[in-house]
Amino acid sequence: MIEIKEVSKTYHQGKISTKALSEVSFVVNKKESLGIVGESGSGKSTLLRLIQLMETPSTGDILIDGEPTSKWTEKQKQIQKRKMSMLFQSFNLLSNLTVLDNVILPLKLQQRKDLDKALELLEFVGLSEQKKSYTSQLSGGQKQRVALARSLITNPEILLLDEATSALDDRTTEEILVLLEKVKKSYEPTIVFVSHDLDVIKSSCERVLIIEKGKIVNETRVNQKKVNSMSESYSEKAMRVLSL
Ligand SMILES: Nc1ncnc2c1ncn2[C@@H]1O[C@H](COP(=O)(O)OP(=O)(O)OP(=O)(O)O)[C@@H](O)[C@H]1O
Ligand SMILES: [Mg+2]
Structure with a gap:
């Protein structure tokens, strides 16, 4: 379980301060898909x-399985980082490597x-025939x-998605979402999907x-009923679309 406890984050650039997060608290339960x-x-x-432990909170703490990560050594953080994978909007692939070498890269690092595992994952995502292509x-x-x-090759317990479908058209987005459902069934990761x-x-x-x-201004369980009207603010629309 990941607990975000009263976390604030302020960035400083010269004399300019930007408060990116204020007193954010929530829990991510094991194996849930949190949006x-x-x-x-x-x-x-x-x-x-x-959450990825790539940055530290200005105040507050991130607890993992009850342990405050602010007290962790670099080694402990490194071990935790290896249990997480992130998917980005811009894919972040290396263009000078083949598809297969991109998939195997996190293990090489x-x-x-584990060549067999990389081939198995390419089969899983339906790209076996492209294994020798460049990205x-x-x-x-x-x-x-x-x-x-590539994100699955390290058997991550936690999969983080940052606008992972936002660069794709509707049909391709749908294909990736179908694949994500397959990932959930086969690997049961905890998912935090930001979009x-x-x-x-x-x-x-x-x-x-x-x-x-x-x-965090609201929280809702997703209801699968169809929605077809609009409302004023983003937050109101989000509540209506997600909870109707
Ligand atoms: N490294 C940084 N240095 C300074 N300011 C930053 C940094 N990263 C984020 N910010 C600022 O913090 C705020 C939150 O940024 P963040 O990237 O987390 O938003 P976001 O919700 O992911 O936006 P988007 O949907 O456009 O990706 C913004 O005002 C941004 O300019
Ligand atoms: Mg962003």
Whole structure:
């Protein structure tokens, strides 16, 4: 279980301070799919980087299985980081490596190599035939499939998705969401999916937090009923779309 406890984050650039998060508290339960929705600049990516232990809170703490990570050594943080994988909007693949070498890269960085596992994951994402292609030869949807295979090679307990479908068209988004359902069934990771796209979150998460200007302003369980009207603010729309 991950607990975000009264976390604030302020960035300082010269004389300018930006408060990206204010007193944010919530829990991510093991094996749940938690969505976080909010407008651009609301603090979503900051929150994911804190969960990923890539940044530290200005105040507050991130507890993992009850342990405050602020007290952890670098070694302990490193071990935890290896249990997490992140998927980005921009895929973050290396264009000078083949599809197969991109998938196997996280293991190589840990001085490990498991060719069979990489091939199995390429099969899983439906890209076995492209294993020797370079990523520049792939479509956006195919690139995100490679990134998904790469994210799974370390058997992550936690999968973090930062606008992972936001660069894709509707049909390709749907394909990635179908694949994500397959990932949930096969690997049962804990998922934190951050997006401004309510439909994407609605179809992939069971519980959703709504973030506005660095604060969690609402939380809802997702209801699968159809929605067809609009309301004024983003937060109101989010509550209506997700909880109707
Ligand atoms: N490294 C940084 N240095 C300074 N300010 C930052 C940094 N990262 C984020 N911010 C600021 O913190 C606020 C939250 O940014 P963040 O990237 O978390 O928002 P977001 O919800 O992910 O937005 P988007 O939907 O556009 O990706 C913004 O005002 C942003 O400018
Ligand atoms: Mg972001």
